[in-house]
Amino acid sequence: MxxxxxxxxxxxxxxxxxxxxxxxxxxxxxxxxxxxxxxxxxxxxxxxxxxxxxxxxxxxxxxxxxxxxxxxxxxxxxxxxxxxxxxxxxxxxxxxxxxxxxxxxxxxxxxxxxxxPQGLTLLDAATIGVAGYTAGLSLDLMELNGLNPISGPILVTGATGGVATIAIDMLSKRGYQVTAMSGKPNEVEYLKNLGATEVIARISSESKFKPLEKAQWAGAIDSVGGSILSWITRVMQPGGVIAAFGNAGGAELETTVIPFILRGIRLIGINANSPMNIREKVWKKIANEYRPTHxxxxxxxxxxxxxxxxxxxxxxxxxxxxxxxxxxx
Ligand SMILES: NC(=O)c1ccc[n+]([C@@H]2O[C@H](COP(=O)([O-])OP(=O)(O)OC[C@H]3O[C@@H](n4cnc5c(N)ncnc54)[C@H](OP(=O)(O)O)[C@@H]3O)[C@@H](O)[C@H]2O)c1
CATH class of the missing domain: 3.90.180.10 (Medium-chain alcohol dehydrogenases, catalytic domain)
Known part of the structure; x- marks a missing residue:
């Protein structure tokens, strides 16, 4: 040795x-x-x-x-x-x-x-990694907060990233309709192949928004933070659930309480450094019912x-x- x-x-x-x-x-x-x-x-x-x-x-x-x-x-x-x-x-x-x-x-x-977990190889588990675990933990907590495939479409931001690609794969396999938001226009086909039904362009960080904009998504998995997360809080459907774990686009969050008190939206913080009992539970789901297929x-x-x-x-x-x-x- x-x-x-x-x-x-x-x-x-x-x-x-x-x-x-x-x-x-x-x-x-x-x-x-x-x-x-x-x-x-x-x-x-x-x-x-x-x-x-x-x-x-x-x-x-x-x-x-x-x-x-x-x-x-x-x-x-x-x-x-x-x-x-x-x-x-x-x-x-x-x-x-x-x-x-x-x-x-x-x-x-x-x-x-x-x-x-049984059924995953060393390579599968590494491809999933902390990124896929974060996606699985987000999905688990969103579903514990009432989300299900008939709630409505789900937005995934930073869509070509590590967490987001696995999230798109898991969500679509589970029957969710997924909108991928990406800053890479050349990757539309790639994201659709992973299971996104729609791909939209990343919104500009300079955009200005009203406290409530048109309600579009039942859930959101956000890798980006900053102005994109601020916008997401304004476009969730009533009862919509947001899993926030990333700051690839900024650490600030500017919003108002209006979507929380008028639409009852929920903003869930995700920390992948979770206790071992939660890891074991979520990894088991990742190896079975959430299992990514791409x-x-x-x-x-x-x-x-x-x-x-x-x-x-x-x-x-x-x-x-x-x-x-x-x-x-
Ligand atoms: N809380 C936790 O426990 C936890 C766990 C894992 C990851 N994270 C965080 O989650 C985020 C994503 O992680 P990852 O491993 O998936 O990262 P990644 O593979 O680097 O993907 C991040 C994606 O975000 C988008 N992006 C990058 N820069 C951006 C910018 N300036 N503005 C807007 N979008 C931008 C890009 O996607 P498009 O080009 O497709 O838009 C990029 O592919 C990171 O902030 C990471 O630190 C947190």
Whole structure:
């Protein structure tokens, strides 16, 4: 277990963050009681921000990025895991204040690892990743708040992104009518193939709106925040449910209480770093009734050498679907 392996590490010098693919050994990883041979990791928007030192996401350096991973346990000091177990890990500070998934090995706390639900491969679980978990958690909480496929159409924003592509896939499979909002006019066919019935252009961040606009959607899954989320609050049908988890377009939210008190809309905050009992429940649904059917079209599989390039594309809002890193390459 002392053989060197490849790791994508972020370093900070005088406030400037640099990225390096390095050869390291297990003893330089953050501590933990389970060692995992990483099969796949992925790129999430948070990784892209961290890789540039933005939003104060990483505060201790050097740091291996990667907020999610799937892999095989090779050593465990915890009785819940044995060598050979296929596991997934995300959240709990992985890739933020603990070395993450962008390396061929990871060492984590056993409390953070979950056995991959039956029926999902290591690649399926990595393609879904924290993004698909966020989509599944959104759907679960929206349905707990009364949403169902006959409530009306659902809006998904940032539609070509990681969370949104899986959300479109899951929603359409479940019988929802999905409107995808995207800033990429060339991806209309791609989004329709994933299950969107309609694709609309991203609204301008300069637009001005009345407290109530024409009521259009029964539900919304919002990756973007800022002016788009502000607009969404004004265009929900009575009783409409919004799942808000993203800030790809801004962190502010300017709205009024009018849609809340006249249309009874609900705004649900989504935090994917949820307790393990909720993860287990939602992942089981993702592996069964929510199971996405277009994972092959959603995943672009890359090697560690291409990671830096794809992090930049993600930060620029130019990536599409889920970028999955095959750690054996
Ligand atoms: N709360 C949580 O626990 C949680 C969990 C996962 C993700 N997130 C957040 O959710 C968001 C989406 O994550 P992701 O992994 O899906 O990201 P992603 O793959 O980078 O997708 C984000 C999408 O948003 C759109 N977009 C990008 N820049 C934009 C801008 N300036 N204005 C408007 N739209 C823009 C783009 O889609 P189009 O070009 O198609 O419009 C882009 O593909 C991020 O903010 C992420 O940090 C939060």
């Amino acid at each position: 002392n053989a060197p392996f490849k790791a994508f590490r972020l370093h900070s010098l005088d406030g400037a963050v640099t990225r390096k693919i390095e050869s390291i050994q297990l003893d330089s990883l953050s501590p933990g009681n389970v060692i995992i041979k990483v099969a796949y990791s992925s790129i999430n928007y948070k990784d892209a921000l961290a890789s540039k030192g933005l939003n104060n996401i990483v505060r201790e350096w050097p740091r291996i990025s990667g907020i999610d991973l799937t892999g095989i346990v090779v050593e465990s000091l915890d009785s819940r895991f044995s060598p050979g177990d296929q596991v997934l890990v995300n959240g709990y500070g992985l890739g933020v204040d603990h070395d993450g998934g962008h390396a061929q090995y990871a060492r984590v706390n056993a409390d953070w690892a979950m056995k991959i 994972l092959k079209e959603i995943a672009s599989i890359i090697g560690i050498e291409e990671l830096s390039h794809y992090l930049d594309l993600t930060l620029a809002g130019k990536s599409k679907g889920r970028i999955v890193i095959d750690m054996s390459r």
